[in-house]
Amino acid sequence: MVVDLQLAPKQKRSPGEPCCEPVAYPEIERSQAERMSAVAKALGDPIRMQLVDVLRKNAGRVCVCELVPLFDLSQPTISHHLKVLREAGIVGSEREGLWAYYFVHADSLDELRRWLA
Amino acid sequence: MVVDLQLAPKQKRSPGEPCCEPVAYPEIERSQAERMSAVAKALGDPIRMQLVDVLRKNAGRVCVCELVPLFDLSQPTISHHLKVLREAGIVGSEREGLWAYYFVHADSLDELRRWLA
């Protein structure tokens, strides 16, 4: 992912014939694409998708100890997926004694939602 | 991704104290999570995000020869990204003589959009 994402058209039509109408893009902002694709990437795993769904359906926060047994995966793996979601800004966590609780950051999905609408 | 995605809770609370209210999930359908995460995964790359955005903003179809010069990437790489989008069902393509045109499959994003809403 070390690519220079310049979006300016680089060359006009080749010598050939008109393949297309003189379509009129430049388009989306590159930084917006990067933010939204980062969120989409975090959601791009079925386990993480289900984790977010559980957290969303349980409006409050949910204890990790309730999350782990929902899947046929080891505890470190679930912890890893939660970390990915946390680093994407989709969820947040708070510790409380022995337990850790996760919750969805409500606004984290807004930009993607708007783009999809 | 060779994981058994059973969502039935596997064990009840451990001997300890109540960490959480007796929360009430099972949740989302596993097959739905797999479909939606597949779409999200395809969108989880900034190049593909921008490709879809261009195609969406240009309601009709767009020639590949217009797509390639928008990015600082080789033609095979763009072709690869378009293939990923095609296999995710997000875009379709039609050849016409020398040129190939891509367009967004309108309904492909519906399920994800609804889940996000």
Next chain:
DNA sequence: CTCTTGGATCGATGGTCGTCGATCTACAAC
């Protein structure tokens, strides 16, 4: 026919990802 051009495909390469067992860190109970 040959030449050229738009795109797809192939093969290789370096990087990233999902998974696990083992370990570590807090904290709570005894």
Next chain:
DNA sequence: GTTGTAGATCGACGACCATCGATCCAAGAG
């Protein structure tokens, strides 16, 4: 103190991914 437990982190392994140059395949043009 010691023991037990919830969760995060580490290290390793195999699988997958983004990228490129080279090649291949059609289809027009001459």
